[in-house]
Amino acid sequence: MKLFLDSANLTEIREAMSWGAIDGVTTNPSLVAKEHRDFFPLLKEICDVVNGPVSMETTCRDCSGMVEEGRVFSKLHPHIVVKCPLTKDGLKATRQLSAERIRVNVTLCFSPSQALLAAKAGAYFVSPFVGRLDDVSSDGMGVIRNIKTIYANYGFKTQILVASVRHPLHVVEAARIGADIATMPFTVLEALVKHPLTDAGLDRFLKDWEQLPPEAKQWKSTASKPPNPVSVSATSTG
Numbered sequence: 001m002k003l004f005l006d007s008a009n010l011t012e013i014r015e016a017m018s019w020g021a022i023d024g025v026t027t028n029p030s031l032v033a034k035e036h037r038d039f040f041p042l043l044k045e046i047c048d049v050v051n052g053p054v055s056m057e058t059t060c061r062d063c064s065g066m067v068e069e070g071r072v073f074s075k076l077h078p079h080i081v082v083k084c085p086l087t088k089d090g091l092k093a094t095r096q097l098s099a100e101r102i103r104v105n106v107t108l109c110f111s112p113s114q115a116l117l118a119a120k121a122g123a124y125f126v127s128p129f130v131g132r133l134d135d136v137s138s139d140g141m142g143v144i145r146n147i148k149t150i151y152a153n154y155g156f157k158t159q160i161l162v163a164s165v166r167h168p169l170h171v172v173e174a175a176r177i178g179a180d181i182a183t184m185p186f187t188v189l190e191a192l193v194k195h196p197l198t199d200a201g202l203d204r205f206l207k208d209w210e211q212l213p214p215e216a217k218q219w220k221s222t223a224s225k226p227p228n229p230v231s232v233s234a235t236s237t238g
């Protein structure tokens with residue numbers, strides 16, 4: 001399963017990349033607006049940092065505008081995946097851009113029927129928003145299960161990108177269902193790492209280590225010395 005960071009913040013992206021856990025990034029107009037920077041240079045920098053797909057969202061409602069933006073965005077960097085909303089115009093634009101071999105992430109998906117249409121239009125990714133569904137008392141992860149079944153039934157190649165992830169259990173459940181990707185904010189990525197027993201266990205190990213006298217902890221100087229030839233031959237002949 002791939003994990004993406006849902007962020008346009010370069011500090012967060014660099015930090016997450018340094019953990020080796022992140023395979024790509026998703027952005028949206030709200031996330032980009034929070035950075036108070038010019039859109040294009042920011043996305044270009046994100047693409048240079050991330051070794052994988054970076055989703056960049058179109059910012060209009062009509063098909064021709066989306067297609068025009070999508071063509072320009074796709075030339076910015078080979079990592080760019082163009083996001084189109086799951087509307088009639090978004091589907092038309094997805095069909096057009098996919099035919100031009102431009103990868104499209106169909107976003108704002110809230111139902112299995114919408115996901116079916118995204119796959120038929122040729123989407124590279126479909127992004128069902130589980131958190132926003134949960135917010136209105138719908139079963140976000142249930143939608144993921146249904147999409148997974150439908151795509152498997154007919155062999156659709158569109159990858160399921162679980163979005164609007166709010167907590168670690170969304171990620172675990174997405175992995176159990178077999179979703180291709182989960183994209184999450186940095187706070188959720190941090191929460192994936194955390195476990196109180198890990199922290200308590202490490203505190204205990206380091207406290208116990210303190211009990212050793214300093215001379216018994218001289219690993220740096222001993223590790224750099226070559227092995228003693230006398231003791232090596234004594235062992236091998238013994």
Ligand code: E4P
Nearest residue numbers: 006026027028132163164165
């Ligand atoms: C995904 O691509 C979206 O950017 C994102 O997951 C939306 O999440 P939100 O519902 O927390 O805004």
